[in-house]
Amino acid sequence: MAAPSVPPRIAIADASRHVGERVRIAGWLYNLRESGKIVFPLVRDGTGILQCVAMKNALPAEVFQTVRDLTQESSIVVSGKVRAEPRAPGGYELELDGIEVIQRVPESDPYPITPKEHGIEFLMDRRHLWLRSRRQHAILRIRHEVVRAVRDYFDSHGFTLVDTPIFTPSACEGTTTLFEVNYFDHDKVYLTQSGQLYNEATAMAFGKVYCFGPTFRAERSKTRRHLTEFWMVEPEMAYATLDDVKQVAEELVCYVVQRVLENRRPELAVLERDVSKLENVKPPFPQISYDEAVRRLQAKGSPIQWGTDFGGTDETLLSEDFDRPFMVDRFPAAIKAFYMQPDPERPEVVLGVDVLAPEGYGEIIGGGQRIHDLELLLRRIEEHKLPREAFEWYIDLRKYGTVPHGGFGMGIERCVAWICGLDHVRETIAFPRMLYRTRP
Amino acid sequence: MAAPSVPPRIAIADASRHVGERVRIAGWLYNLRESGKIVFPLVRDGTGILQCVAMKNALPAEVFQTVRDLTQESSIVVSGKVRAEPRAPGGYELELDGIEVIQRVPESDPYPITPKEHGIEFLMDRRHLWLRSRRQHAILRIRHEVVRAVRDYFDSHGFTLVDTPIFTPSACEGTTTLFEVNYFDHDKVYLTQSGQLYNEATAMAFGKVYCFGPTFRAERSKTRRHLTEFWMVEPEMAYATLDDVKQVAEELVCYVVQRVLENRRPELAVLERDVSKLENVKPPFPQISYDEAVRRLQAKGSPIQWGTDFGGTDETLLSEDFDRPFMVDRFPAAIKAFYMQPDPERPEVVLGVDVLAPEGYGEIIGGGQRIHDLELLLRRIEEHKLPREAFEWYIDLRKYGTVPHGGFGMGIERCVAWICGLDHVRETIAFPRMLYRTRP
Secondary structure (H helix, E strand, O other): OOOOOOHHHHHHHHHHHEEEOOOEEEEEEEEEEEEEEEEEEEEEEOOOOEEEEHHHHHOHHHHHHHHHHOOOOEEEEEEEEEEEEOOOOOOOEEEEEEEEEOOOOOOOOOOOOOOOOOOOHHHHHHHHOOOOOOHHHHHHHHHHHHHHHHHHHHHHOOOOOOOOOEEEEOOOOOOOOOOEEEEEEOOOEEEEOOOOHHHHHHHHHOOOEEEEEEEEOOOOOOOOOOEEEEEEEEEEOOOOOHHHHHHHHHHHHHHHHHHHHOHHHHHHHHOOHHHHHHOOOOOOOOOHHHHHHHHHHOOOOOOOOOOOOOOOHHHHHHHHOOOOOOEEEEEHHOOOOEOOEEEEEEEEEEEEEEEEEOOOOOEEEEEEOOOHHHHHHHHHHHOOOOOHHHHHHHHHHHHOOOOEEEEEEEEEEHHHHHHHOOOHHOOOOOOEOOOOOOOO | OOOOOOEEEOOOHHHHHHEEEEEEEEEEEEEEEEEOOOOEEEEEEOOOOEEEEHHHHHOOOHHHHHHHOOOOOOEEEEEEEEEEEEOOOOOEEEEEEEEEEEOOOOOOOOOOOOOOOOOHHHHHHHHHOOOHHHHHHHHHHHHHHHHHHHHHHHHHOOEEOOOOOEEOOOOOOOOOOOOOEEEEEOOEEEEOOOHHHHHHHHHHHHHHEEEEEEEEOOOOOOOOOOOEEEHHHHEEEEEEOOOHHHHHHHHHHHHHHHHHHHHHOOOOOOOOHHHHHHHHOOOOOOOEEHHHHHHHHOOOOOOOOOOOOOOHHHHHHHHHOOOOOEEEEEEHHHOOOEEEEEEOOOEEEEEEEEEEEOOEEEEEEEEEEEEOOOOHHHEEEEEEOOOOHHHHHHHHHHHOOOOOOOEEEHHHHHHHHHOOOOOOHHHHHOOOOOOOOOOO
């Protein structure tokens, strides 16, 4: 059923460079519209969606019939001439002159995700197929751009990538939310919650480092902001203070958003994202202290008291005051991790900073300056009742050439959810893992 | 003790751009040499090592004494004028005029890794400090370049990054080498051994994809090629055959080696790597069939019989015949994974390919074309006694628009070991995890 000659295969994303040429597209039927003696198959190939035009009068009868009978997600290779067509989605279309059907999905067992509405559990159970839809496609392409931008930022600012281990013997921030792994029956290890402690070692070797990989939290949370497995990028810098940490955090967030705006406009349009909100993301980010945040929240009616952490609602309330990401610093030492450097002028607060996204998306970055003094670190390990033996290597970093240092972690899924304007982080990763979701 | 004014801080890597200027360097004492009334402290800052010159006659007595008394890995900020000095390591030196000691490592508890020889277990126990040494530093910087090159290759060739889950309900290649995780007491999951099955789903959505993350194998191996936790990049392409897979594999390996040669010459020199071996890495890679490989091995005296897999020694023997990476294809179906596409002309072999590094470094890439026919896949799942229920989603990919497709996995640590010319993969990752090694 193929047309007389075999033209070169191109990607739909490159259609604009082949106007007037005969080409082949290998893909899947996304949708089919019929209008009298013309059929318009929409073909997707992973790089885009292209409208084809099959005219009854111009095609052999069996070719036209084959096209007309196509079912959703049937795999097909179509050939024809590319032409500019302002009315077509994407601006180009293919004047179809041949088709090879690799597999026709039968009516007896049709593709389960139809253009109609489906419930979220139905779609999540079919995540391996749902990823083919335009919206999921757009989200994951934006995610890719976010990941690239993050790496490009650090690679071009003197940071060395030093990935930290997934299997860790000790816990970074408490043991209650750790996944435990049986290690050959002779040992137990935990899945990393953060590469930070290791980053502190590698920062002393490389000056500026980052790690970027999956992290794990066994939290029994079912909120729209939680996954049990999520990706985090964590920079760490030797000879750095809280101000250096803030500067890198601000630059990074601006750079990432800028890159998405530059390279993923069509995807943002698919998601109907209000890009004016993203265009606001420019330095300087507003900065308030934790004290100030508590005062603002109380004035807005939150029951929060000084000394407790923000809840999700508090974060949303705070973000009402800002049109871009903002920073909150100097949290009470008691609610933060053992390794946080106290403010020399107010030891009850630490030199930590969170960056919160606007529009109620909550914390996307948490970090700060770490304790570099040996005696203070030892005291904190004792106060937090941590097993000193497991931290000996970490303590070594304060014995052999300790220096002020700091860094932060940025959660990729929360970042993507915010940039895409999504209700829930579950759509920001290909195969999300949640309390009651480990399949497919 | 600081000099009169505070000059700008620079990184050692940028010294060449500051010749004749007064600057500050924040780092650690790497080594100290004394020659009469001159002391030469070598300072490292993570971006390089710079020789400083402290002259007794030119410095206040207490500054000179401070420099002279420095101990290894003491953290210091030095100031002075940069000058070109061909005899200095790196070609530049700093005429020291001031020093601030952040922490002097005391003689009573000195830095444990001295320039003398240490045993491997001693060093591995102190991996958090060992990373500061010149050789480890060079290896991990090459690793970073390899990772960047891999990502740049795929990002610039139309592949979408779609990271696959670490927590997986089913096993890709057998269950005996899986790490099991207790998932909130209501489920059990395994740590991924490969993202391939998920890649096949995402390739049907995006056309060309790759995933790049840590993978896990609970192998009781203590060879120089095995880690329990290692990083792997895995591309997968829809509408692709074995030949497409080979082409991408060849291009990728050449590109990665080229990038290291371009950007990491000094590090290769530190490792005393024979770069002529790497300069050989150009297309086309020699290709032999499994049959041919067996004949060659038997001729070299190996006891291998047709139908069994290569051992490490076989891989080394084979590589004697080649001056660059080479490919072996069409393995017996019986020793390969259930999803491998049989050769239509010889169904007892599959359309798989391994790429082996030269110089005895063994397999760095394994991949091939996957079964796309529904009936055949179902038969294989049955033959391999795999639980069909766990594979329903994977089977779906053959029901809804199946197409020929293929891809491969490339192990980063083996690649880095080969490029760096290392005896053992344990030095190719910051914190290696092995059968009896989970710390620090």
